[in-house]
Structures are given as C-alpha cells and as structure tokens.
Amino acid sequence: MDKSRQSLPLAGLKVIEVAQGVAGPHCGRILAAMGADVVKIEPPSGDWSRSIGPFLGEDENIESSATYQYNNSGKKSVLLDLSVPKGISTFTVLVSEADILIEDWDMSSRALNGIEKDRFTKLNSSLIEISLTPFGLSGPYSHFTSTPIIQLALGGYLYLTGLPGKEPLMLPGHQPDYLTGLNGNGAVQIALWERDQTGAGQFVEIAMMETLATLHQFTMEMETYEGFIRNRNGNLWQKESAFANYGITTIECVDGHICFGISTEDQWERLCMMIGKGEFLEDPQYATRSGRRSLATYLDSLLSEWVGERTRHEVMVEASEMWGLPTAPVLGISEVLEDAQFLHRGLFTEINHPISGKAHFPTFPFKTVDMIPDLSRAPLLGEHTSEVIHS
Amino acid sequence: MSAKRENAQGSLAGLRVLDLTRVWAGPLATRIYGDYGANIIKISDPRVPLINPNGLNSKLNRNKKNIGLRLDKTKGRNIFLELTSVSDIIIENFRPRVMRNLNITYETLARINPHIIMCSMPGFGLEGPYSEYPAFGTTAEALAGIPGLIGYDSSLPISTGVAYGDPVSGLNAVGILLTALRHRNITGTGQFIDIALAASPACNLGEFFAANSSNGYKPTINGNKSEHYSPHGAYKTRGEDQWISISITNGKSWKAFTEIIDNTILNAEDYCVFENRKQDEKLIDAHISDWFASKDAEEVMFQLQNRGISAGVVSNNRQLLSDPHLNERDFFVDMNEPLFGVKRYDGQSIRGNFKNKSDWETAEDVGESSKEILMELLGYTSDDCETLEKEGTVLFR
Numbered sequence: 147m148d149k150s151r152q153s154l155p156l157a158g159l160k161v162i163e164v165a166q167g168v169a170g171p172h173c174g175r176i177l178a179a180m181g182a183d184v185v186k187i188e189p190p191s192g193d194w195s196r197s198i199g200p201f202l203g204e205d206e207n208i209e210s211s212a213t214y215q216y217n218n219s220g221k222k223s224v225l226l227d228l229s230v231p232k233g234i235s236t237f238t239v240l241v242s243e244a245d246i247l248i249e250d251w252d253m254s255s256r257a258l259n260g261i262e263k264d265r266f267t268k269l270n271s272s273l274i275e276i277s278l279t280p281f282g283l284s285g286p287y288s289h290f291t292s293t294p295i296i297q298l299a300l301g302g303y304l305y306l307t308g309l310p311g312k313e314p315l316m317l318p319g320h321q322p323d324y325l326t327g328l329n330g331n332g333a334v335q336i337a338l339w340e341r342d343q344t345g346a347g348q349f350v351e352i353a354m355m356e357t358l359a360t361l362h363q364f365t366m367e368m369e370t371y372e373g374f375i376r377n378r379n380g381n382l383w384q385k386e387s388a389f390a391n392y393g394i395t396t397i398e399c400v401d402g403h404i405c406f407g408i409s410t411e412d413q414w415e416r417l418c419m420m421i422g423k424g425e426f427l428e429d430p431q432y433a434t435r436s437g438r439r440s441l442a443t444y445l446d447s448l449l450s451e452w453v454g455e456r457t458r459h460e461v462m463v464e465a466s467e468m469w470g471l472p473t474a475p476v477l478g479i480s481e482v483l484e485d486a487q488f489l490h491r492g493l494f495t496e497i498n499h500p501i502s503g504k505a506h507f508p509t510f511p512f513k514t515v516d517m518i519p520d521l522s523r524a525p526l527l528g529e530h531t532s533e534v535i536h537s
Numbered sequence: 538m539s540a541k542r543e544n545a546q547g548s549l550a551g552l553r554v555l556d557l558t559r560v561w562a563g564p565l566a567t568r569i570y571g572d573y574g575a576n577i578i579k580i581s582d583p584r585v586p587l588i589n590p591n592g593l594n595s596k597l598n599r600n601k602k603n604i605g606l607r608l609d610k611t612k613g614r615n616i617f618l619e620l621t622s623v624s625d626i627i628i629e630n631f632r633p634r635v636m637r638n639l640n641i642t643y644e645t646l647a648r649i650n651p652h653i654i655m656c657s658m659p660g661f662g663l664e665g666p667y668s669e670y671p672a673f674g675t676t677a678e679a680l681a682g683i684p685g686l687i688g689y690d691s692s693l694p695i696s697t698g699v700a701y702g703d704p705v706s707g708l709n710a711v712g713i714l715l716t717a718l719r720h721r722n723i724t725g726t727g728q729f730i731d732i733a734l735a736a737s738p739a740c741n742l743g744e745f746f747a748a749n750s751s752n753g754y755k756p757t758i759n760g761n762k763s764e765h766y767s768p769h770g771a772y773k774t775r776g777e778d779q780w781i782s783i784s785i786t787n788g789k790s791w792k793a794f795t796e797i798i799d800n801t802i803l804n805a806e807d808y809c810v811f812e813n814r815k816q817d818e819k820l821i822d823a824h825i826s827d828w829f830a831s832k833d834a835e836e837v838m839f840q841l842q843n844r845g846i847s848a849g850v851v852s853n854n855r856q857l858l859s860d861p862h863l864n865e866r867d868f869f870v871d872m873n874e875p876l877f878g879v880k881r882y883d884g885q886s887i888r889g890n891f892k893n894k895s896d897w898e899t900a901e902d903v904g905e906s907s908k909e910i911l912m913e914l915l916g917y918t919s920d921d922c923e924t925l926e927k928e929g930t931v932l933f934r
Contacts, residue, residue: 153724154720155716155717155719155720155723156716156719176712180716198765199748199764199765200744200745200747200748200754200756201748201752201754202747202748202751202752203751203752204752211744212743212744212745212747212748212751212754213743213744215747216743216744216747217743281862282866282888284865284866285861285862285863285865285866286861286862286865287842287862288862289842290842290847290849291786291790291842291845291846291847292784292847292849293766293769293784293786293847295761295763295769295770295771295782295784295849296782296783296784296847296848296849297849298782299771299780299781299782299849299850299851299852300849300850300852300860300862301852301857302852302853302854302856302857303697303698303699304771304780304782304851305698305780305851305852305853306697306698306699307687307695307696307697307698307699308689308695308698309689309695311778312689313689313760313761313770313771313780314771314780314851315687315688315689315695315760315761316687316761317683317687317697317701318683318686318687318742318745318756319686319741319742319744319745320741321741324705324740324741325704325705325708325741328705328708328709328711328712329708329886329887331712332569332708332711332712332715332887333887333889334712335711335712335715335716335719336548336549336569336573336711336715336887336889337548337889337890338715338719339548339549339552339715339718339719340548340549340890342719342722343551348548348889348890349889350887350888350889351888351889352886352887352888353866353886355862355863356863356866356868356883356884356886356888357886359857359863359868359883359886360883360884360885360886361565361699361704361707361708362699362854362883363561363593363674363699363700363703363704364591364592364593364596365699365854365857366596366854366857366858366881366882366883367591367592367593367595367596368854369854369855369858370592370858370880370881370882371590371591371592371877371880372591372592375853375854375855376698376853376854377778377853378698379698380695381684381694381695381696387591388589388590388591389591389593394673394675394696396679396684396693396694396696403684403693403694404679405675405676405679405684405696406676407671407672407673407674407675407676408673409673413671462667462670466667466669466670466671467669467670470671471671472660472670472671472672472673472676473670473676474672474676474677474679474680474735475679475680476679476684476685476694477679477680477681477682477685478682478685478755479682479685479686479742479745479746479749479754479755479756480749480753480755481682481685482680482681482682482739482746483746483749483750485680486665486666486667487661487662487665487666487667487668487680487735488680488735488736488739490662490664490665490666491662491664491665491733491736493736493739494746494750496750502751503751504750504751505747505748505750505751506746506747506750507743507746507747508736508739508740508742508743508746509740510709510713510736510740511705511706511709511732511733511736511737511739511740512709512710512713512730512731512732513662513663513730513731513732513733514713514717514728514730515728515729516720516724516726516728517716517717517720517728
C-alpha cells in the first residue's frame with residue numbers, strides 16, 4: 147500500500163462486502179476510495195452485475211461490465227461459495243476480523259441460507275453491519291422481488307415523472323440502488339463516529355423503498371398540509387398548492403433543450419425583464435404563482451421566442467450572467483463528459499483495465515483538499531482469493 | 538454491546554453542526570445528523586420566516602435549534618465566529634458570492650478554529666466557468682445528463698419530478714463530512730469541502746459514462762422499455778391515474794404471469810424466450826394493458842408478487858402515506874406542530890442508533906433558541922441579549 151493511501155481517513159479499516167449489484171458495491175466503492183481495505187466476496191459465477199450491460203470495449207463478458215467496474219473500483223475480489231459449509235466457515239472467519247460488513251440478504255435469502263439477523267454482530271461486537279435490501283427485513287413487502295422500476299414505483303418517485311395522464315417514467319439506470327448505496331455510506335460514517343468513541347458496533351438496516359420515501363422535497367406535505375395529490379407535470383412544476391409556480395421549464399434551442407429553474411420572486415421579475423415583458427409585473431394575471439402557472443403554455447412560447455436561434459450555451463451564459471437566472475443545458479452522455487465545468491472540476495478520471503481497456507469514470511461530486519480519493523481499477527473475478535484466504 | 542446506547546441519545550450525540558443551509562439539499566443532510574442526535578444550530582435570517590403553512594421547512598428542520606442572526610452586521614458576524622470556535626461542522630448552500638460578501642470564508646474560520654470542517658454546496662462548484670451561476674435542483678440534474686435519459690422517445694427530454702440534484706447532494710454531504718471529521722480526529726486539522734449540486738447526479742450514472750467513453754454506447758430513449766427485461770413498464774389499473782409497474786425478469790416469471798392472465802395469444806410457448814417477447818413487445822403490451830385496466834393496483838400487486846413476479850403499485854403521495862408496508866414498519870413519525878397540529882412525516886431511512894422518535898422535536902421558527910444558544914453556549918447575559926435584540930442583530934422568539 148502506498149503512502150498516500152495510508153494517510154486516507156479510512157485506512158486500516160477492514161470491510162467485507164458480500165452485497166452484489168449496485169447499492170452495496172457503490173457504498174463499498176466510496177469506502178475503498180477513502181482508504182479502507184475492501185474485500186469483495188463473489189460467488190463462483192461472479193457478482194450478478196458482471197453479467198449486465200452496458201459493457202466496455204468490444205466484448206461482452208464478466209470482465210467488461212461497466213456497472214461492475216464503476217462500483218467496484220479499488221477492491222479485492224475473493225471467490226467464495228457460501229452455499230457450501232467450507233465457504234461459510236471461511237466467510238465467518240473473515241467477518242469475525244472485520245470492522246464493517248456490507249450485505250444485501252433479504253428475508254428470502256436469509257431464510258434460504260439460515261442467516262439470523264444477529265449472527266455476525268453477536269460474533270463480533272465491534273462490527274458495523276450494513277444491511278441494504280429493497281424493502282427491509284420486516285413487513286408485508288419483505289419477500290417481494292423487484293427491479294429499479296418497482297422500487298421507484300413503491301418509493302413514490304415513478305408517479306412524479308412524465309407527462310400528465312401518460313405513463314409515469316422511471317429515472318435512468320439504477321437510481322434506487324445508488325441512493326441506497328449513498329445512504330449506506332452515510333450509515334457507515336455515523337456508526338464509525340459512535341464506534342470510535344465507545345468501541346461498539348451496530349446493525350444498520352436500510353431499505354431502498356424507505357430511502358426513496360425520505361428523499362421527497364414536499365410530496366407528502368402537499369397531502370398532509372394542503373390535501374392535494376402531487377401530480378407529474380412533464381417539464382413544468384405544480385399546478386395547485388403552495389408549490390404552484392412557473393419558471394421551471396424546458397425550452398427547445400437550435401442544438402437541443404435548455405432547462406430553466408426560476409423559483410423565487412426576484413427571479414420571476416428578472417425573467418419578465420429579460421423577455422421584455424416588464425408590464426407583467428403590474429398585471430394581476432401574473433400576481434400569483436398559480437396564476438403564472440396556469441399561463442405556462444403562453445409563457446413558454448414567449449421564452450421560446452426570446453431563445454430564438456441561440457444555442458444552449460449562449461442562452462445559459464446570457465440568462466446566468468446578465469439576468470442571474472438558473473439555467474442549464476440538457477446534456478447527452480457524451481456532452482456531460484466534455485462539459486467545461488465538469489472538466490474544470492476533474493469530475494471524470496480515466497482508468498485502465500487489463501481486459502476491457504481504458505474508460506472514463508466519474509470520481510466524486512465533492513472536492514477535498516486534504517484527502518484525495520484513491521480510485522483504481524476493479525478486480526478480476528477471484529483475483530485476490532489466494533492472497534486474502536491464505537494470508 | 539451495540540444495544541447499550543441504542544435509541545438513547547443517538548450515535549452522533551456530542552457533535553455540533555452550524556447549519557446555514559436553505560431549501561432542500563443542505564437541510565436534508567443536517568436532518569439526518571439531527572435525527573442521529575447531533576446538536577444542530579440552524580442560523581436563519583431574522584427577516585425571513587422559516588415555518589410556513591406548506592410544511593416543507595417543518596419537515597426538513599426537525600431536531601434543530603434555531604438562532605435568528607444577521608450575519609451582515611458586525612456583531613452578528615462576531616457571534617457566528619464565536620459559534621465557529623465551539624463547533625465541528627459548518628455547512629452552507631448559498632451562491633458563492635454570498636459567503637464572500639459576508640467575509641465568512643474557510644480561511645477566516647480556520648484561523649479561529651483549525652479543527653472546523655466547512656462544506657459549501659453551490660450549484661456548480663466554487664471554481665470553474667459556471668461557478669458564479671445560480672442553479673436549482675432541476676437545472677443541476679439537466680447538466681448531469683439525467684433528463685437526457687428520460688423520455689417517451691428522443692424528441693423531448695423530461696425532467697424528474699423531484700429536483701434530483703438536491704437529494705443526491707444531500708446524501709453525499711452526510712457521508713463525506715463525517716469522513717472528514719474522522720480525518721480531523723487522526724490528523725488534528727479540519728478542511729474545506731466543495732460539493733457541486735450538478736456533479737452529484739452524474740455520479741449515479743457511472744456505467745453510462747464509462748461505456749460511452751469506451752465504445753460510444755448510447756442508450757435508446759424509449760419510455761420505460763428495458764434492454765434486459767420484457768414486459769417492463771407501468772400499466773393503467775382501475776381508478777383515476779392508478780398504475781402498476783411490472784418487470785418480467787425471466788422465462789419463469791413470464792410463465793407464472795401468463796398462468797394468471799390466461800390469454801391464448803400470450804400463452805404461446807415462443808414467448809418464454811426474452812428475445813421473442815421483446816420483438817412482439819407492442820402486441821404483448823396491448824394484451825396486458827387490457828387485462829390490468831379492470832384490476833385494483835394493490836390487489837394485483839400482491840397476486841403477482843405471491844407468484845414471484847416483480848410488481849409494485851405506482852404510489853402517489855396519498856398512497857405512500859397509507860402504504861401497508863411502511864406503516865407496519867413504523868416508518869412514519871407523527872409530530873405535534875404548534876401551529877398546525879399533528880402532522881405525519883417520513884421517518885429515518887437509516888435504521889441504526891438514531892435518537893428515539895418520541896424525543897424528536899418539531900422544527901423551530903427563526904430565533905426560538907437564540908437565547909439558549911447565546912446564554913448557555915456562549916455565556917452572554919440577558920442584558921447582552923436585550924441590546925442585540927434592540928439593535929436588530931438577533932431575533933428572539
């Protein structure tokens with residue numbers, strides 16, 4: 147281990163990650179980048195995310211999954227068959243010496259493999275065990291099977307995205323997993339804070355459905371405070387309630403779409419000035435937010451006229467610099483990779499892999515000065531089995 | 538052993554956080570700390586009320602003490618510096634120029650307290666070509682590539698209904714600030730952390746960027762359709778704007794699904810193969826849409842799940858609040874709001890040693906704890922407080 151890694155804040159911590167897919171591994175990726183020694187336990191067929199697209203390079207195989215490589219950066223891969231007694235006993239030894247265990251055993255797999263909830267925290271009282279499952283370890287959905295669209299649906303996210311009356315739309319990729327992985331990392335850090343003082347570990351249960359249910363700005367409050375169903379509104383904001391507003395909208399430019407995020411009164415005033423409609427500020431039709439929202443189609447057409455033949459970038463620069471209005475281009479994947487702001491931040495880093503070659507991966511949304519995250523390639527299946535098991 | 542402190546004070550008891558954040562991303566992060574027993578001092582502008590009849594700030598600011606403080610006045614700024622000297626974390630999400638104008642920069646604060654961890658959460662980050670631009674959760678997600686991947690087809694990108702830049706940034710803040718505290722405990726020095734609202738959602742799309750940079754991969758924008766599963770999407774059920782989502786992940790669950798539907802066309806043996814279902818996706822969708830149209834979403838969800846089929850009600854806010862699973866798990870919390878009566882909120886999704894729910898406190902309005910903070914924490918006298926109130930530096934409620 148090189149010196150800069152040793153100076154990272156989680157250096158010396160042993161993490162056993164038996165979780166597969168995205169949620170648990172994403173949590174483990176953050177811990178590894180901050181210096182922890184993350185040992186990933188994989189079944190003989192490999193983490194299931196090794197088998198899903200998109201893939202890197204030219205071939206589709208278990209060493210070229212983009213999802214696997216992104217979320218398993220900097221870990222050690224140990225092949226261990228937990229369905230045989232020898233595998234379980236080796237695993238138990240590893241966990242008994244670990245600081246953190248990241249697992250995703252739901253009620254069905256716990257029952258199938260006979261794993262009681264307190265099995266490992268009883269064995270190792272300073273262990274922090276993070277349980278990440280779609281629905282948690284109790285309740286009527288705890289035996290449910292799911293994919294991201296089901297998790298988004300039951301967590302209240304799906305209903306809110308899409309055009310009014312039309313099929314609700316999912317967020318791309320594995321968003322419930324990523325949010326739950328981030329929540330898992332928060333849980334690890336909270337539990338470590340307590341353990342660093344008391345020496346005691348803890349069992350922390352996190353459900354994807356509950357993670358999503360806590361990540362709503364005012365969805366439930368529209369019902370509990372005002373009695374409104376919160377609807378989906380395409381690219382516009384609410385029609386009814388205290389949250390009705392105009393100015394969060396998406397307008398077509400010559401080279402794509404630009405998103406406006408006008409939300410405060412002073413921004414509304416500057417929007418009117420920008421599109422040359424200062425008289426709206428005296429007009430009672432526009433006095434209230436719900437009034438403006440009900441005229442959204444007309445206001446969109448005025449904004450569209452103002453945008454005219456400009457590009458997304460030209461609109462962003464003028465609206466932001468001259469008028470102080472929040473805007474941003476709607477970027478495609480390859481455009482995000484080349485965006486000037488993200489390049490300046492160093493948001494992406496190139497990592498080389500012996501089988502699938504070079505690719506650009508996101509680093510982290512935070513910039514730190516005194517602890518630089520260490521990102522290296524993901525392991526090959528079982529690459530570290532003998533190193534970890536026989537040492 | 539872990540049961541000893543359980544649900545007494547919470548894992549973060551003893552941690553002090555100065556919270557200058559507004560709207561959503563920042564308050565969400567400090568709410569998690571507050572639920573876990575940290576001492577959150579929320580600093581609010583006395584001229585702007587915090588508690589509104591829309592519930593937003595009440596929901597996000599539980600378990601926090603509030604001081605109403607004018608940071609633009611010399612004495613107010615001095616009080617802030619005194620609070621800095623006794624705190625662990627400072628977190629703010631103004632536009633970059635606001636903190637500069639107030640002359641409250643990390644450099645100034647670190648001179649007073651070298652142990653301090655300070656976090657700024659601007660839209661695009663503190664440096665770079667867009668750093669001075671204002672942002673909103675919805676514009677942040679646009680730059681990150683999220684709506685570019687959502688749509689019924691590629692002609693119109695659709696924003697998430699949830700201003701996605703905010704929640705993702707809030708969760709990132711929770712983890713990284715505590716990591717920085719651990720770093721401080723080891724090295725003895727604090728640090729400054731800059732989280733860009735627009736960068737957070739991009740980090741939840743890692744596989745898309747990696748694949749695009751490697752071989753030019755571009756996903757097809759086609760509603761809820763999936764490259765791995767079919768059928769896959771949301772289908773209308775009985776009732777106004779009621780929907781169920783399903784995801785048929787393999788031949789076995791398709792077989793179980795057709796046994797329930799019992800439709801001669803869908804029963805065809807060929808459809809047990811994903812590629813064949815995918816090819817006839819439109820036809821199959823038409824048949825299952827017809828079948829779902831008369832069903833009750835919740836009933837049919839249990840019926841399908843009992844056969845191992847991935848299915849879930851597309852819950853709106855009302856359904857979320859009455860969801861049988863969340864309620865049986867005691868997820869919600871009912872809090873008696875002084876102005877609005879008993880209100881139900883989402884609880885804590887990180888189920889570890891958080892502060893006992895019965896000890897949770899409702900959100901304070903601006904200045905409710907000004908006196909307590911000034912007198913008990915900083916040693917001000919009641920005469921001092923009176924002067925500060927008269928001068929309009931501090932609001933006492």
